[in-house]
Amino acid sequence: MKQTLAIARRELFAYFSTAVGYVVLALFLLMSGLLFALTVLHTGVEATMRPFFDLSFFLLLFIAPAISMRLISEEMRLGTIESLMTCPVSDAQVVIGKWLGAVAFFLAMLAPTLLYPLVLEWYSSPDYGSIFAGYAGLVCIGALYLALGTLASSIWPSQVLAYLVAVFFWLLFVGLTSWLPRYLGDPWSAILFRMSIEQRYGNDFAKGVIDTSTIIYFLSGIVLFLTAAVKIVESRRWR
Amino acid sequence: MIVIDHLTKCYGSFRAVADVSLSVPKGQVLGLLGPNGAGKTTIIRVMTGYLPPTVGSASVDGFDSVTQSSEVRRRLGYLPESNPLYGEMRVIEYLHFRGRLFGLARQARDAAVERVIERCWLREMRRRQIGRLSKGYRQRVGLAAAMLHNPPVLVLDEPTSGLDPIQIRETRHLIRELAGDHTMILSSHILPEVEVTCDRIVIIARGAIRADGTVEQLRRKGGDAPRYVLEVRPGGEGPAVRQAISALPGVAAVTEAARDGWMRFEITAASGAADLRESLGALVGDRRLPCRELHRESGSLEQLFVRITSEAEAA
Numbered sequence: 001m002k003q004t005l006a007i008a009r010r011e012l013f014a015y016f017s018t019a020v021g022y023v024v025l026a027l028f029l030l031m032s033g034l035l036f037a038l039t040v041l042h043t044g045v046e047a048t049m050r051p052f053f054d055l056s057f058f059l060l061l062f063i064a065p066a067i068s069m070r071l072i073s074e075e076m077r078l079g080t081i082e083s084l085m086t087c088p089v090s091d092a093q094v095v096i097g098k099w100l101g102a103v104a105f106f107l108a109m110l111a112p113t114l115l116y117p118l119v120l121e122w123y124s125s126p127d128y129g130s131i132f133a134g135y136a137g138l139v140c141i142g143a144l145y146l147a148l149g150t151l152a153s154s155i156w157p158s159q160v161l162a163y164l165v166a167v168f169f170w171l172l173f174v175g176l177t178s179w180l181p182r183y184l185g186d187p188w189s190a191i192l193f194r195m196s197i198e199q200r201y202g203n204d205f206a207k208g209v210i211d212t213s214t215i216i217y218f219l220s221g222i223v224l225f226l227t228a229a230v231k232i233v234e235s236r237r238w239r
Numbered sequence: 240m241i242v243i244d245h246l247t248k249c250y251g252s253f254r255a256v257a258d259v260s261l262s263v264p265k266g267q268v269l270g271l272l273g274p275n276g277a278g279k280t281t282i283i284r285v286m287t288g289y290l291p292p293t294v295g296s297a298s299v300d301g302f303d304s305v306t307q308s309s310e311v312r313r314r315l316g317y318l319p320e321s322n323p324l325y326g327e328m329r330v331i332e333y334l335h336f337r338g339r340l341f342g343l344a345r346q347a348r349d350a351a352v353e354r355v356i357e358r359c360w361l362r363e364m365r366r367r368q369i370g371r372l373s374k375g376y377r378q379r380v381g382l383a384a385a386m387l388h389n390p391p392v393l394v395l396d397e398p399t400s401g402l403d404p405i406q407i408r409e410t411r412h413l414i415r416e417l418a419g420d421h422t423m424i425l426s427s428h429i430l431p432e433v434e435v436t437c438d439r440i441v442i443i444a445r446g447a448i449r450a451d452g453t454v455e456q457l458r459r460k461g462g463d464a465p466r467y468v469l470e471v472r473p474g475g476e477g478p479a480v481r482q483a484i485s486a487l488p489g490v491a492a493v494t495e496a497a498r499d500g501w502m503r504f505e506i507t508a509a510s511g512a513a514d515l516r517e518s519l520g521a522l523v524g525d526r527r528l529p530c531r532e533l534h535r536e537s538g539s540l541e542q543l544f545v546r547i548t549s550e551a552e553a554a
Contacts, residue, residue, distance in 0.1 A: 088312040
């Protein structure tokens, strides 16, 4: 556990000591600030963060892979993976530690957006329950995106490739589960809709509902991707 | 302390290491010497548990490098070949990070970091970003990280590659200093490096051990028979002196070169001949020749190394 946290901590600091970290951070805050100002901050509009949460879902499709792309590819490219893997740490500790570091950076990136509800508070009385649920949803989505990003980064030593594959995967996934079912009959559309992140997020979190099945949905996705990443890292040694 | 047992490692169809067995007792400094691509790094990577062997096994202090990998890693300090480091970290941050990975608690970690900073002359550089350090300092950081958890075994893969001559001297000095209380494996393709730092040398070429012994043993084996150099001023007696030298027992061949009235004889001894210096000296004394040089050149390791590696290439 200590080793996992040590790796997570190093990852987090690495984001704040490289340009990429700040660029991603600035880009996200700029875009989400614009979203907030353009969609929420109008007179006569309901005091809700709903539009912000809905659009953040898409924004993160592109932002999260930029956070995760360097995690393992960078180690492979620099060769630091060799000194890391000859320390008494397991492959799982390395993968989980790196993912945790990315999640921590993601949380740090979200933190400044907590100002938005405060702005709303200034003008009206927002519903904090749904705001809380909305943030919980963003954290779940971010953690899931980053888990896949970690997997992509463990497969390709090129960061660009790791980024593109992760973005492409999510676009495909969203297309298959949120758009395709509209054209299919039951039972396929029902099954695919159950797998849709957008449905889970839009119908649960953004409305202020936190459903256990949704939590399990995200958790199992994260576990699946991280386990695959551990297997990939392990398999590297046998080639 | 370290036992490598019939190790074979293949990358796909390429056999990088073929049936290598090696055992290193506690406290020994072993030099793995071989040309680039001989399989040194592969042997080291299997030993450190980074790569699994295809056939055979490696163990450190009785722990198997595959099945008890984390026990092995705890006992090893490893400096990989290219000395990969995180450029964005400060020296002290990196060392603390390594300390955490080895599970050192706060106080022990502080003490360990101070100890290696002192030992690797990193005091002025402790707050510096690793990416901005010179290659020599980066190498010291790599060494410091390898020694941090005070492992009984140190494995250094090409520890002086890319350093300038002064840095090479410092690094060798440090290695010699560490040799006292560590079992050490040092790989290099530079002969003088292992010659000055190691108790024992193993020459590897094309994935197999070609020679194994102390510097002295190998030198003897390297052993083209010793050569002697004698420089005298024979006056008009040049041919006679030459003949007298050739007639000495144990002399196999003589060549000479004349310059400014001095003659320089290079005498090759027959294999197994006794030391020729005494009889050469007597010869010079008997004839009362002015003499300005007489010495013996032992067969050099370099010759052995070149011979072994070129034989391996040809095979």
